[in-house]
Amino acid sequence: MSPLQQFTDYISQHQLFEKNDHVLLAVSGGKDSVLMTQLFKLAGFNFSIAHCNFNLRANEAQRDEAFVKLLADDMGVPFHVMHFDTKAFAVQNRISTQMAARQLRYEWFDALREQYHYQYVAVAHHQNDAIETVLLNLVRGTGISGMHGILPKRGRLIRPLLFLSRQEIDDIVASHNFSFVEDSSNQSSKYARNKIRLNVIPHLREINPRLEETFAENIHRFAETEVLVQSVVAEKRNQLFIPERGDIVIDIKELAALQPQKLLFFELLKPLNFTSSVVDEVLSSLDKQSGTSFYSNTHRLTVDRDRLVISPLVERKQELYYLHGEGSLKLGEERISLTLSENLNFKADKEVAYVDANLLIFPLIVRYRQPGDRFKPLGMKSLKKLSDFFVDEKVPVPQKDKVPLLINGNGDLLWVAGMRQDERYKVRATTKKVAIFELSNL
Incomplete structure (x- = not known):
């Protein structure tokens, strides 16, 4: 089956978008996003191109922008570009440069989608990106949702290349002689994702030469498992979470009856941004002194005798x-x-x-x-x-x-x-x- 047929079949199978939808493609100029763009063009889909210049690689960043603009011009589609002061944003918000770039680009994509009425934003993640995400989540600590890595569709964000591995993308680009640009930072082990890509995955592939295929199967199982778990969590949330003057109250006796307790409690608190370590501390403090408080970056949880009280961390102005x-x-x-x-x-x-x-x-x-x-x-x-x-x-x-x-x-x-x-x-x-x-x- 040709890559184009696989591409259109994958879009149809996962109902990523309708043929007449106008899709915004996030294009860096690398092999992945170039192939995505070429497949959209060959399939006759309606699309525009957006490129982020994060001003992190000096002349390389300018070269990439010029390349993507030329690609959009050759294809006769609208082109959007945005320049970001990524380092300043990272310092101001006390986050890593990678996190800053991620936040900036997705906020801009959302703004473009609303302004120009695009139905979806497409990014060129593939099977190896999904593997890297799962491994990163496991290393950093994750709930069940972290086990499926990245999904083909989440809200208005779609990933139409998840059916391909990195090697398959390399082979298709080479066989069709598609032009692209190389990001030199991809070869740096400075970033956690690159360490996994360069130093971990090659060893895993020695153990299992079918690594991408195996992970794709596992990710599908994990995604289905999450659906099952979240249906149970939703039922328990309705049962345990009692609203009280803007707070959430949980009866400790009912919490103690949860099985498996830590898994369900973590999933219950995850939308409130409590980490796994905090969940452990809360569960070990249920029979201790009342008044103990625990915090996420958005909420406070207080042990109040026979119940837990969860409150949003909103600074109340002393209004009269x-x-x-x-x-x-x-x-x-x-x-x-x-x-x-x-x-x-x-x-x-x-x-x-x-x-x-x-x-x-x-x-x-x-x-x-x-x-x-x-x-x-x-x-x-x-x-x-x-x-x-x-x-x-x-x-x-x-x-x-x-x-x-x-x-x-x-x-x-x-x-x-x-x-x-x-x-x-x-x-x-x-x-x-x-x-x-x-x-x-x-």
């Missing part, structure tokens, strides 16, 4: 919200409303506070906790620090910054919303009008 009379205020996913009434009937509900309206000084303020906050909890005779009140009420650390506080115009804390109002402002026998405050979810 004002109530000038009857009405309501929206606070994220909650609302505080005020109603004035001469009806002195009450219902026992922590989400509702009944205050002597004559003692209110408008405008009232709604905010979150600040150092030094104190009030006189209903039924008590003396002031109490809000921090001590939270401890007594066993409020989890992540929740303390999410409890709205109602403040009178004179600075007194009237109500710890949803928990306790102040003794000084309670309704008495002499009260003529009641201010009814209610906390509710939107």
Whole structure:
């Protein structure tokens, strides 16, 4: 079967795109992307070319850009190019140069796709790239998703050359005498991927001459295994993850019943960016002192007695919200409303506070906790620090910054919303009008 027939069959088999779709090709000028471009042209597909100049290889980078532009001109297709200050971006974001280049190019590809209405972005990864990715993931630590390496299609990103090995690409390019440019950095063992490509894979091929074929079969099995695992994870996530004021709460007893515990817990926490080592630490701390916290780069997980509380790491601005009379205020996913009434009937509900309206000084303020906050909890005779009140009420650390506080115009804390109002402002026998405050979810 010809390479062109294999190419079109692979696209059809994996439903990568429709024949009339307009596809943006990421072309570096190397053998892989040149072959992808030639196959798109021979197949009669509608495509444009995008080239990234990362300004990392001086004259070589300029040569590559000129080559790809000439290729696009010869094929009569639109050409996009972008120059990046990759080293500066890497320093600014404290990431490696390779990671910086990856982030920059995919963000640009997405922007081009949206601006010019391309249906997909195609990159020229092949079987050996998939092998390298699997081995890198294994070395660095991975969940089940890392075992299948790179997939033919993920969202709007497609990889139509994954049916070919590097040697097959070399042979096709040579037999058709396609022009290309060489990236000298591919021969440097400075980068982790190159170390695997140059120093590891040749030894693995000595053990198994059919290495690419074997890995392709294994990757397919791993991908199917991930589908199975993720269906179980989705079921467990619905069962274990209880939403509470923007946080996620997990019952430790239910977590302890998971089997296999570490695998499922890691997959549950992976979307929240917790690493395998942190998962180990959490599982070993379930029966230890309450209040211990663990962090990913986006979330905090706190052991809170018989449960875990997971909160996003979002710095809350200390905003002030004002109530000038009857009405309501929206606070994220909650609302505080005020109603004035001469009806002195009450219902026992922590989400509702009944205050002597004559003692209110408008405008009232709604905010979150600040150092030094104190009030006189209903039924008590003396002031109490809000921090001590939270401890007594066993409020989890992540929740303390999410409890709205109602403040009178004179600075007194009237109500710890949803928990306790102040003794000084309670309704008495002499009260003529009641201010009814209610906390509710939107």
